[in-house]
Every structure is written in structure tokens, then in C-alpha cells.
Amino acid sequence: MATTASESVSDEELAGVVARREQAGSSMTSAASALERLYQRHELPLKSFLMARVGRADAEDLSQLVWLRVWKSLPGAKPGPFRAWLFEIARNALVDHARKKRPGSLADDQAGGIVDGALGKPEARLVEHERKTALENCLARLKQEYAVVVRGRLSGEEYDSISKAQGIRPERAHSIYHKAVKLLKSCVERVLP
Amino acid sequence: MRLIALEIPDEPAELAPWLERSLVGPDLASLVAELEAVHGEPVGAQPSVKGLIGRDLDAVLSDGLSSLPRSTLKQLLRNPRLLLELQELALISGSRYWDALVRQEAVEPDRQLVRGRKNLRKRIAAVARPIPKRTQWTRQPWFVSLATAATILLAVFAYQSTRPPLAWGWSKPGALPENLASGPYLARLAEEAGEWFNRRPDDRPALARRINEFRQGCSTLILADHKPLSPEDRQWLVGKCKEWAAKLDAHLNHLEAPGDPVQVRNEVDETVRRLIQALKDRAVRPV
Numbered sequence: 001m002a003t004t005a006s007e008s009v010s011d012e013e014l015a016g017v018v019a020r021r022e023q024a025g026s027s028m029t030s031a032a033s034a035l036e037r038l039y040q041r042h043e044l045p046l047k048s049f050l051m052a053r054v055g056r057a058d059a060e061d062l063s064q065l066v067w068l069r070v071w072k073s074l075p076g077a078k079p080g081p082f083r084a085w086l087f088e089i090a091r092n093a094l095v096d097h098a099r100k101k102r103p104g105s106l107a108d109d110q111a112g113g114i115v116d117g118a119l120g121k122p123e124a125r126l127v128e129h130e131r132k133t134a135l136e137n138c139l140a141r142l143k144q145e146y147a148v149v150v151r152g153r154l155s156g157e158e159y160d161s162i163s164k165a166q167g168i169r170p171e172r173a174h175s176i177y178h179k180a181v182k183l184l185k186s187c188v189e190r191v192l193p
Numbered sequence: 194m195r196l197i198a199l200e201i202p203d204e205p206a207e208l209a210p211w212l213e214r215s216l217v218g219p220d221l222a223s224l225v226a227e228l229e230a231v232h233g234e235p236v237g238a239q240p241s242v243k244g245l246i247g248r249d250l251d252a253v254l255s256d257g258l259s260s261l262p263r264s265t266l267k268q269l270l271r272n273p274r275l276l277l278e279l280q281e282l283a284l285i286s287g288s289r290y291w292d293a294l295v296r297q298e299a300v301e302p303d304r305q306l307v308r309g310r311k312n313l314r315k316r317i318a319a320v321a322r323p324i325p326k327r328t329q330w331t332r333q334p335w336f337v338s339l340a341t342a343a344t345i346l347l348a349v350f351a352y353q354s355t356r357p358p359l360a361w362g363w364s365k366p367g368a369l370p371e372n373l374a375s376g377p378y379l380a381r382l383a384e385e386a387g388e389w390f391n392r393r394p395d396d397r398p399a400l401a402r403r404i405n406e407f408r409q410g411c412s413t414l415i416l417a418d419h420k421p422l423s424p425e426d427r428q429w430l431v432g433k434c435k436e437w438a439a440k441l442d443a444h445l446n447h448l449e450a451p452g453d454p455v456q457v458r459n460e461v462d463e464t465v466r467r468l469i470q471a472l473k474d475r476a477v478r479p480v
Binding site for chain 2 (some may be wrong): 011032035036040042043044045046047048051052053055056057058060061062063064065067068071072083084087095100128131132133135136139150151153154155156157158159174175177181184185188189192
């Protein structure tokens with residue numbers, strides 16, 4: 001987002017005010033105010049990005065860390081489009097965060113993978129790993145017919161195509177899916193506190 | 194408990210809007226983990242979002258997923274890590290469509306922003322220091338005889354006023370040693386927290402800086418690995434740090450309201466005494 005109709009000052013202009021805060025004729029107050037306007041514009045997308053990678057609990061602290069890095073880095077930086085530059089800082093912060101969580105066991109490419117999801121192991125996010133394991137185990141306990149319907153539905157298949165492939169009526173596929181959902185939920189609830 | 198993937202809508206037309214909300218909502222990590230549990234971890238070379246969506250990507254970034262054929266949506270569900278990649282592209286695009294959706298799906302966005310902005314302001318205030326500027330009168334010829342002395346004085350002043358504050362407590366180098374056992378490690382953290390009492394600022398700006406420095410120490414602890422601790426102790430410590438951080442934020446709020454700063458300092462003293470006691474108790478807890 002460079003500018004919107006209601007926000008006539010572009011991100012890049014605001015970033016410039018922050019960057020020039022130590023030059024003669026500039027003011028620290030207007031720099032802080034420019035940073036707050038950038039925060040107002042970009043914080044929610046940034047938080048959404050961080051939450052999907054480190055969970056809600058750490059996202060708040062990491063977000064503050066990212067904005068502090070923005071404040072510190074802008075005077076010497078040539079950021080280009082601000083949103084892309086902000087996310088680059090966020091990705092670096094995530095890599096640092098991943099290294100701190102698992103020092104010595106996380107190669108650079110793996111740390112980067114946590115950020116882009118290409119190589120990231122769910123073990124890096126314990127809660128999600130537990131959820132995944134619980135669901136895998138519960139799915140393995142379902143009747144084969146139920147598991148097939150669940151896999152089909154969670155691949156985006158419609159009841160018609162699942163029923164054709166399984167040789168059952170669409171109503172039966174629908175009923176199986178909703179029964180399977182109840183069974184899976186109660187099974188996962190028993191496993192996870 | 195909610196299982197996000199199982200909330201996939203029955204109605205085919207609802208699939209794209211549901212996926213869009215999931216992409217920017219707070220539960221994307223859960224959705225990805227659940228879909229991986231169902232479909233298994235990817236094997237072999239994986240498609241990229243750009244490879245999968247191809248020339249529809251611009252339309253997706255500006256108007257969402259409704260332009261995608263159902264077969265592509267199915268591919269995304271079967272390769273859930275692509276959802277993370279797609280989320281990043283959508284968020285970086287900064288299009289009105291995705292930004293509006295982010296705001297719509299955020300939990301109490303206005304409150305989040307107000308609180309976050311307030312915290313950021315405090316942290317910026319803690320790190321921002323005015324840079325001394327040269328003044329014209331120092332260049333006047335009749336000051337030449339004083340120039341050397343003035344330069345030295347200014348240099349000393351500039352150094353003192355611009356040098357970074359000395360790190361203390363949990364922020365100083367070596368504050369989190371990795372070569373200690375669990376008990377001594379926690380005892381060391383307690384001892385370092387006690388450095389709060391080494392300075393007793395009684396004016397608002399200095400006290401705000403001091404509290405902010407302590408608060409930054411909390412962030413250091415929250416984000417640290419704490420190798421000497423067991424997973425249980427680590428979880429306890431991070432949970433406690435978050436409580437302490439919230440209390441310090443509350444003290445800063447109190448400090449910004451009219452009132453006696455020394456009273457606020459006394460309240461912080463009490464918080465610090467309690468956290469030191471909690472660390473000491475945990476340090477000697479029987480395993």
C-alpha cells in the first residue's frame with residue numbers, strides 16, 4: 001500500500017521522515033509520529049504473517065521487535081516499497097527467532113524454511129505439532145470408509161464425486177462426513193488438554 | 194476444541210471465501226498442521242504458488258481467490274504449506290481487498306492497534322536520544338581562543354549524551370549463561386533482576402527509560418532458548434515473563450497518568466521483589 005485516497009502521504013514519504021530524523025531541521029517527534037502512521041497501516045497484516053509462523057503468543061513480541069528494527073534501520077536503509085521491506089525484516093526476525101529456539105540444530109536453510117513454509121518442520125511449533133499428531137492418530141482409528149470420505153472432503157472434493165468414487169449415495173457420504181467430524185473432535189479432545 | 198480444517202464448508206461456492214478468511218485469520222498455522230495430518234507430509238518436489246496459480250496470480254492478489262478454478266483450490270488444500278506462501282504474497286501485495294479482509298478477521302483490531310502503538314511509543318522513547326547539533330556561535334572568530342576547550346567539552350558532552358545506555362539485568366551480554374544447571378541458572382536470573390535496584394530515578398522520563406529497559410529484558414527472556422532448563426521450567430519461565438511484562442506495561446501506563454512517579458517506582462519495586470522471589474523459589478524447588 002503506497003497511499004490511499006484518505007492517506008495522502010505515501011508509505012515511502014513517511015519512511016523518509018523516519019529516516020531523516022537525525023538530520024538538521026528534522027524532528028524526532030515527527031519521525032515518531034510517522035512511524036506510528038506506518039504501524040497503523042501495516043501492523044495487522046504483519047501480525048497475521050507472524051501469527052501463522054510462530055503462534056499468537058510470540059507474534060506480539062516479535063512484531064514489536066520488527067518495528068524497533070524498522071526504527072533503527074531506516075536512517076541507513078534504501079527500503080523501496082515499504083511493505084515488502086517490512087516483511088523482509090520480519091522474515092529475518094523469524095529466522096533469528098527460529099535459531100534461538102533451536103540453536104545448533106537448525107541449519108540456515110531450515111531456519112529460512114520455517115519462514116516460507118517450504119522446509120519448515122511442524123516440530124518448530126510445538127502446539128501445532130501436537131495437534132497434527134493427535135489428528136493423525138485419531139484419523140487412523142476411524143473406519144476406513146469414514147477416513148476416505150474425510151480425506152476427500154479435505155481435498156475439496158464434493159459429496160457427489162466422493163459418492164461416485166466410493167459407490168455410495170451422496171446423502172450417505174454427507175452423513176458419514178459429519179459423523180466422522182464428531183468422532184474426530186471428541187478423539188482429539190481426549191488426547192489434547 | 195476447534196479443528197479448523199473440519200470446518201470446510203459443504204457448499205462448493207463457499208470454499209474460496211472460507212480459504213481466504215483462513216489465510217489471513219489467526220488460525221492458519223492450525224489449518225496447515227491439520228491438513229498435513231490428513232494428507233501427509235509432502236514428498237518430493239513441491240509446486241510453488243507461482244507455478245500453481247500462474248497467470249491468475251495478479252487477479253488473486255487484487256481480488257482474492259474467487260477467480261481460481263476449483264482444481265487449483267484443491268491443490269492448495271492438498272499442499273497446505275503453499276497456503277503459507279500464498280498468504281505472504283497476499284499480505285505483501287497490500288491490496289485493498291486483502292487488507293480489508295485482514296482487518297475483518299483480526300480479533301479486536303482497533304484495541305490491538307492502540308495497545309501496540311502505545312507499547313511501540315514507549316520502546317521508541319527508550320531508544321531514541323536527541324542528537325546534539327552544532328550551533329553557529331561556536332564558529333565566530335572571536336571564539337577562536339576558546340575553540341579547543343569548547344570542542345573538548347562538547348565532545349565529552351556529546352559522548353555522554355549519545356552513548357548507548359549500559360546494558361544491565363537480563364539485557365547485558367552473558368546474562369543467560371548456558372553452562373549452568375537449572376537451579377543456579379534461575380538463581381542467576383533472580384540476581385540479575387535485582388540490578389533494578391541499582392539506580393533509583395525519581396523523575397518521569399528517567400523512570401520510564403528504566404522501566405522500559407527492564408521490559409526489554411523481559412522480551413529477551415521470552416524469546417530466549419534457556420538451554421539449562423527443562424521444557425517444563427522453560428514453559429514456566431516464559432509464562433511468568435509474560436505476566437511480568439504485562440505488569441511493567443501497566444506500571445508505564447500508570448507513570449504516564451498524573452501522579453507521583455516515586456509511587457510508581459515503589460510499585461515496580463514490589464513487582465521486581467515478587468518476580469525475584471518466584472525465581473528463587475523455582476531455583477530451589479525439588480525436582
